[in-house]
Amino acid sequence: MSSTVDDQIREIEEQISQTSKNKSTEHHIGTLKAKIAKLRRRKLEIQFSSSSSKGYGFDIRKTGDGTVVLIGFPSTGKSTLISSITSKQSKVGAYDFTTTSAIPGIMFHRGTQIQIVDLPGIIEDASIGKGRGKEILAVARGSDMILVLLEPEKAEQYYEKVINELKKVAIRPGMVEPIIKIKKENRGGIALSTLRRLTHMTEKTFKGILREYKVINASVTVRSDPTMDQLIDVLEGNRVYPKILVVINKIDLIKKKQKEALLEQFPDAVFISALTGENTNLLKDRIVEKLELIKIFLKKQGEKTDYEEPLIVKYSSTIKDICDKIHRKFASEFRYAVVYGSSAKHDNQRVGLDHIVRDGDVVTIIMNKYQF
Numbered sequence: 001m002s003s004t005v006d007d008q009i010r011e012i013e014e015q016i017s018q019t020s021k022n023k024s025t026e027h028h029i030g031t032l033k034a035k036i037a038k039l040r041r042r043k044l045e046i047q048f049s050s051s052s053s054k055g056y057g058f059d060i061r062k063t064g065d066g067t068v069v070l071i072g073f074p075s076t077g078k079s080t081l082i083s084s085i086t087s088k089q090s091k092v093g094a095y096d097f098t099t100t101s102a103i104p105g106i107m108f109h110r111g112t113q114i115q116i117v118d119l120p121g122i123i124e125d126a127s128i129g130k131g132r133g134k135e136i137l138a139v140a141r142g143s144d145m146i147l148v149l150l151e152p153e154k155a156e157q158y159y160e161k162v163i164n165e166l167k168k169v170a171i172r173p174g175m176v177e178p179i180i181k182i183k184k185e186n187r188g189g190i191a192l193s194t195l196r197r198l199t200h201m202t203e204k205t206f207k208g209i210l211r212e213y214k215v216i217n218a219s220v221t222v223r224s225d226p227t228m229d230q231l232i233d234v235l236e237g238n239r240v241y242p243k244i245l246v247v248i249n250k251i252d253l254i255k256k257k258q259k260e261a262l263l264e265q266f267p268d269a270v271f272i273s274a275l276t277g278e279n280t281n282l283l284k285d286r287i288v289e290k291l292e293l294i295k296i297f298l299k300k301q302g303e304k305t306d307y308e309e310p311l312i313v314k315y316s317s318t319i320k321d322i323c324d325k326i327h328r329k330f331a332s333e334f335r336y337a338v339v340y341g342s343s344a345k346h347d348n349q350r351v352g353l354d355h356i357v358r359d360g361d362v363v364t365i366i367m368n369k370y371q372f
């Protein structure tokens with residue numbers, strides 16, 4: 001028997017690479033991929049639990065309308081950037097590993113308050129704990145958006161490395177969680193209902209992967225066309241899907257030609273100089289846009305709508321999210337809400353906690369004891 005989890009993973013990876021990929025082997029490959037995912041999870045659990053440190057986070061309390069973490073190799077300019085776009089001054093140094101813990105600041109922009117977290121630089125194998133990698137990645141896991149900061153030099157190579165480390169700790173930056181609903185039953189096998197044709201695997205493979213996760217009797221509804229890896233992600237259940245924004249810093253150091261070449265490699269990136277301030281306002285815009293925040297106006301019963309101080313919430317927030325944002329106890333005292341605006345079927349629609357609001361909605365929350 002193989003001795004370590006790593007060996008086992010390597011063995012199965014080898015099996016996959018030796019198997020030619022076609023319809024008849026697809027099922028087998030799906031099962032092997034599920035086995036690897038389970039081993040990786042075990043490895044992650046071992047790494048994140050066995051450590052001399054208490055817990056594994058830097059203990060950052062989330063505040064504001066969204067949390068953005070700065071992730072990048074050492075000396076890419078993370079601390080220079082946070083010092084430029086927030087009022088927080090984080091120590092800048094011309095040497096690597098200047099920053100040694102998580103430093104949060106607040107960026108005020110277009111009526112929003114965004115928490116920006118400066119972190120130590122990450123290096124290869126951060127996911128297995130190198131250079132406080134565990135702590136850094138734990139903060140990244142809890143964020144709404146990962147800002148990957150790169151320098152023009154070796155941008156592509158470092159980008160790949162950063163993404164790899166993130167993926168290894170079950171972060172899926174910039175990906176959309178596939179919608180797969182699994183309702184376990186007591187018998188009857190798997191009833192699979194697909195709203196779109198599955199193009200990445202057959203139903204047999206789909207069910208085979210479910211079986212690997214001990215889903216034997218269940219009704220399963222699939223609203224997308226997931227790949228095997230995406231299905232395994234859903235079954236693993238510990239994946240997080242923050243947004244991602246790629247930022248290339250230090251453009252004051254490069255020539256136009258170099259910039260054009262980088263633009264081809266990273267068409268969606270924002271090019272800035274944290275040192276001179278070039279494009280940092282544009283970056284602030286992009287951060288706010290990318291977080292997909294919306295404004296909700298609150299109206300107390302019998303009073304006028306408060307258009308002065310809208311509540312900023314994430315796109316597809318529910319009435320429950322709004323309650324939670326106002327006060328911890330709001331949701332438990334909730335009776336119903338009245339919504340006026342584009343999410344309402346008609347003016348002043350009565351809705352429950354699950355109702356999804358849209359930008360510009362006016363919301364009145366009716367509570368058991370108090371009202372808002």
Ligand SMILES: Nc1nc2c(ncn2[C@@H]2O[C@H](COP(=O)(O)OP(=O)(O)OP(=O)(O)O)[C@@H](O)[C@H]2O)c(=O)[nH]1
Binds near residue numbers: 081
């Ligand atoms: N020319 C230029 N230099 C920059 C820019 N941004 C940062 N620097 C320099 O790059 C060096 C590293 O900057 P830091 O902000 O400390 O980088 P960091 O990513 O926080 O580094 P660690 O905390 O060590 O991971 C410093 O000498 C900065 O002055 C920029 O836009 N242009």
Ligand SMILES: [Mg+2]
Binds near residue numbers: 080091098120
């Ligand atoms: Mg720093």
